[in-house]
Amino acid sequence: MNPIKLFLKSIWQYKVKQRPVVLSHEVNQKCNLKCDYCDYWRKDNTEETMNTSQIKNLLDEASDFGITLYNMWAAEPLLRKDIDEILEHAHKKQLMTSMVTNGTLLKQKTSQLKHLDYLSVSLDGIQSNIETRGVKPQKIIKGIKEAKKKNIMTSINCVITQKNLDELTDLVKLADELDIIISFEPVYKNKEIDNETWSKTGIKNNKKHKNAINKLIEMKEQGYPIINSKTYLKMIKNPYEIKECSQNDMILHITANGEIKKCRAQNQVIGEYKKGLKNQWKETINKRKQITEECQGCPFFGYVESNLIRKLKIEPIINATKYI
Numbered sequence: 297m298n299p300i301k302l303f304l305k306s307i308w309q310y311k312v313k314q315r316p317v318v319l320s321h322e323v324n325q326k327c328n329l330k331c332d333y334c335d336y337w338r339k340d341n342t343e344e345t346m347n348t349s350q351i352k353n354l355l356d357e358a359s360d361f362g363i364t365l366y367n368m369w370a371a372e373p374l375l376r377k378d379i380d381e382i383l384e385h386a387h388k389k390q391l392m393t394s395m396v397t398n399g400t401l402l403k404q405k406t407s408q409l410k411h412l413d414y415l416s417v418s419l420d421g422i423q424s425n426i427e428t429r430g431v432k433p434q435k436i437i438k439g440i441k442e443a444k445k446k447n448i449m450t451s452i453n454c455v456i457t458q459k460n461l462d463e464l465t466d467l468v469k470l471a472d473e474l475d476i477i478i479s480f481e482p483v484y485k486n487k488e489i490d491n492e493t494w495s496k497t498g499i500k501n502n503k504k505h506k507n508a509i510n511k512l513i514e515m516k517e518q519g520y521p522i523i524n525s526k527t528y529l530k531m532i533k534n535p536y537e538i539k540e541c542s543q544n545d546m547i548l549h550i551t552a553n554g555e556i557k558k559c560r561a562q563n564q565v566i567g568e569y570k571k572g573l574k575n576q577w578k579e580t581i582n583k584r585k586q587i588t589e590e591c592q593g594c595p596f597f598g599y600v601e602s603n604l605i606r607k608l609k610i611e612p613i614i615n616a617t618k619y620i
Contacts, residue, residue: 299620302364302392309362310606315577316548318365319358319391320560320598323351323382325552327371329398332428333457333497335486336371343553348378350554352385354569359389361573363548369396370552374405383411396453400431402439406446415443415450416479421463428459428497440474451477451523453597456532457497461508468512468520477619479523480512481597482535484561499535506533523619525612528601539593540603543584547598548573556580558587561594 306317325345330337346354355366366386373379374397386393394414402417409415417440419425425433443450452471454464464480471478485494499505513529516522522529531538541559549557556567556576566583567576594600604612 299392303620305362306364309364310544310546313362314544315362316544316546317363318367318547318598318602319354319363320367320369320547320549321351321354322370322550322552323368323373324371324376326375327398328375328400329372329429329431331398331430332493333455333483333486333489334371335488338488345552346554348381351378351382354550354554355382355386355389355391357569357573358548359391361577364392365394366391367394367396372398372401374401374408379405380408380411383409387411398429398431399436399439402436403442406439406442406448409443409446409448412448415448416453417443417450418455419452419467420454420457421460421467424457424460424463428457437470437474440476444474444476451479453479453481455483456480456499456505456508456535457483458499458505459497461504464508465511465515468515468522471521477521477523479597480529480532482532482595484594484596487563501534501536509533523615524597525601525604525615527604527609527611528597531600532595535595537593538595538600539591540600541588541591541593542603542606543581543588545584545599546602546606548577558584559594559596559599561596561599562587562591 309315310317327337373395383393392413393411395412396416399417419433419436420428422433425431440450454467468478482499483497485498509529509532513526516526549559550569554569555565556569558564558566564587566580601612605616
């Protein structure tokens with residue numbers, strides 16, 4: 297797939313047709329971890345997950361709708377046995393493919409990822425990763441090295457909490473040593489997370505936090521492989537004051553059972569894929585507008601950066617072109 301051709305198609309899709317570019321798919325409701333700040337394992341996920349055939353139909357329709365990137369995540373995609381078949385079908389439909397994984401199964405399952413273009417592996421630090429995710433980082437690193445052997449473009453994604461502020465620079469240096477890239481985003485308080493847990497993980501907006509972000513900005517300026525734009529990094533010094541939302545999002549969010557949601561933050565169901573992506577996109581315009589107007593904001597990397605690009609902010613656009 298020609299990345300330049302896909303980029304131009306994405307511009308046409310979003311700017312001219314005013315449709316989303318990315319299909320963000322919660323491909324699985326199950327997870328093998330119980331991360332402190334995550335809400336997925338806390339949910340009563342008893343609804344039926346889309347099967348292989350249904351997902352292929354979804355990809356067919358997404359391609360016809362003009363989607364250019366298929367991103368599978370949540371809760372842990374590598375728990376599915378049909379990942380390779382899904383990714384292969386996405387490639388057949390000329391979609392770029394990406395995945396977000398906690399990395400625990402990565403070493404033994406990289407053989408299923410030959411049709412994966414981009415891999416994001418969650419890692420929050422060294423000691424703090426054991427505390428918040430319950431996994432030793434060495435296990436994750438082995439998986440990353442295995443993915444590198446398969447020539448999969450790989451990154452680390454770190455969720456910034458009050459617990460790992462002292463380890464952010466170490467993670468950047470680790471990414472540099474592994475010859476991969478790294479992204480950061482602040483922890484977000486989902487409704488299912490209790491106040492006691494949040495008091496230990498939520499960012500306090502204190503001097504320590506701001507100093508940690510300043511150091512990331514400094515390292516990016518020095519050429520370390522940080523994906524985030526400097527504009528975004530400056531914004532997350534005050535992460536819970538960010539409001540970058542649009543009713544015509546670049547990202548179309550679909551749950552494991554086929555529901556369409558405006559976004560992962562508001563978590564409101566606005567439709568279902570079985571009724572047709574094109575029809576649902578038209579029919580939900582007023583609901584999406586309402587949710588946008590009522591939104592209190594979120595610091596999610598993908599949403600904020602894409603909206604900065606939508607608003608033609610120069611530095612985020614230039615930064616994004618480095619990773620196409």
